[in-house]
Amino acid sequence: ARPKVGYFYTGKSPNQEIFNKVNEIKVGEIKSVPVVVNEETSVYDGIVSMFLNDVGTIFVISDGYLTGVVSRKDFLKSCIGNMDINNVPIGVIMTRMPNIITVYPNETVLEAAKKIILHEVDSLPIVDKEIIDNKEYCKVIGRISKTNITRLFIEITNI
Amino acid sequence: ARPKVGYFYTGKSPNQEIFNKVNEIKVGEIKSVPVVVNEETSVYDGIVSMFLNDVGTIFVISDGYLTGVVSRKDFLKSCIGNMDINNVPIGVIMTRMPNIITVYPNETVLEAAKKIILHEVDSLPIVDKEIIDNKEYCKVIGRISKTNITRLFIEITNI
Structure with a gap:
């Protein structure tokens, strides 16, 4: 058997080594923490939560499972629509399941x-799917955004 | 002299060829069209312009030169701040020169x-700098965002 050593020369340049691996990097390896609120949260509180966590998209859950997604664009639309953002729940303006694009870890x-x-979105919820009574439910376990991808771009090209 | 042919074998894999070139790709090669408004544009009209052009950041110019940048975040802040967005000019809420991060083509x-x-921004104005009377002025000639970089990431890894 080949001895297990930390490093041996393969004859490939480091660039190529890294590049060949980039195609295999999984979403779960570079994921961020998801920011979640409930459907009853007001639009106003949703916006505040977005600012406090400095994210561009927040996820809405009900009984622990993903039911909606809200982006900065959705929030801006409510604002210019003269909506009473203090009294309208986020469940009214969110994009609702099953129209949500998700990704597995x-x-x-x-x-x-x-x-x-x-799909022209900024961010995707990373989910684990569960089947309960023949229905699909998604647990949100992370978030991947254009920011994560931009960071990875820097890592792979900054050599 | 070596004959000028369109293709000859270099012994490198296509992956490596492309990867070695990625570090050299210039901003000007993947730029998008910038969306610009004037300082007198109302905050409301700025938001509408952002939606109509489907961008996340708009640039503000005065006499043809860059004076400000406004992001979705800036617009959202005005909205929740109970600002009269129909009557406040965008010049009031924008990030103003010289606090703008720019990039050359x-x-x-x-x-x-x-x-x-x-700098935790979504997008940068691509500018040409001009010196007039010992002062620096920027002409906005394009825009580069996390979306452009995500597209480039797909191009270089999707082989």
Whole structure:
């Protein structure tokens, strides 16, 4: 058997080594912490939560499972629509399941990036799916955004 | 002299070829069209312009030169601050020169990505600088955002 050593020369340049691995990096490896609120949270409190956590998208859960997504764009729309943001619950303005684009932790970052560009969103919830009584439910376990991808771009090209 | 042919075998894998070139890609090669308004534009009209052009950041110019930048975050802040967005000009809420992070068209995408992450912005104006009477002025000639970088990430890893 080959001895287990920390390093041995493969004849490839470090660039190529890293690049060949980039295609395999999983979403779960570079994920951020998701910011979640309940459907009853007011639009105003949702905006405040977005600022306090410095994120561009927040996730809405009900009984522990993902029911909605709200972006800065959704919030801005409510604001210019003369909505009473202190009294309208976030459940009214959110994008609701099943119209939410999600990603699994074992999908690659490349797959997540493609979904982000195709569906024109800034961020995706990383989810674990559960089947209960023949219905699908998503537990939100993370978040991947264009910021994570930009950071990864720097890591792989900054050599 | 070596004949000028379109292709010859270099012995490198296509992956490595492309990867070695990624560090050299200039901002000007992947730039988007900038969306600009004047300082007198109302906050409300600025938000509408942002939606109509589907961008996350707009640039403010005065006499043809960059004076400010406004992001979705800035707009959201005005909205929750009970501001009369129909009557307040965008010049009041924008981030003003010289506090704007810019990038030149011949800087690399890597350099732009680093500025975006370091300064926590979504997008940078790509500018040409001019010196008039010993003062610096910036002409906005493009825009580079996390979206451009995410697209480039897909291009270089989707092989």
